[in-house]
Amino acid sequence: MNANKADLKGTVRQWADHIGVKVREIHLRHMRRKWASISTNGRLTLNTDLLNLPEALTEFVIVHELVHLLVPNHGKLFKGYMSAYLPDWEERQNCLRSL
Numbered sequence: 001m002n003a004n005k006a007d008l009k010g011t012v013r014q015w016a017d018h019i020g021v022k023v024r025e026i027h028l029r030h031m032r033r034k035w036a037s038i039s040t041n042g043r044l045t046l047n048t049d050l051l052n053l054p055e056a057l058t059e060f061v062i063v064h065e066l067v068h069l070l071v072p073n074h075g076k077l078f079k080g081y082m083s084a085y086l087p088d089w090e091e092r093q094n095c096l097r098s099l
């Protein structure tokens with residue numbers, strides 16, 4: 001099932017609460033190279049193409065970006081948080097990369 005824009009923002013809010021980070025703004029726009037990006041002050045931009053992906057993959061993209069508010073890089077700590085929040089994140093990441 002695909003998400004609509006309201007679902008997408010709702011998912012962001014739920015995960016931000018769960019992780020304990022502040023998302024100040026959520027923007028949706030078409031991006032050529034990335035699924036999403038986030039600034040250190042909590043401005044999240046999501047690619048509108050996410051609306052065409054299965055929810056599990058969209059959720060992975062959102063959690064990945066939100067965890068960046070805790071850890072800016074993709075090091076061990078980052079992976080630790082990902083595993084804590086989404087135990088099957090690697091599977092979802094592989095799935096996303098194979099698209």
Ligand SMILES: [Zn+2]
Pocket residue numbers: 064068074
């Ligand atoms: Zn990243």
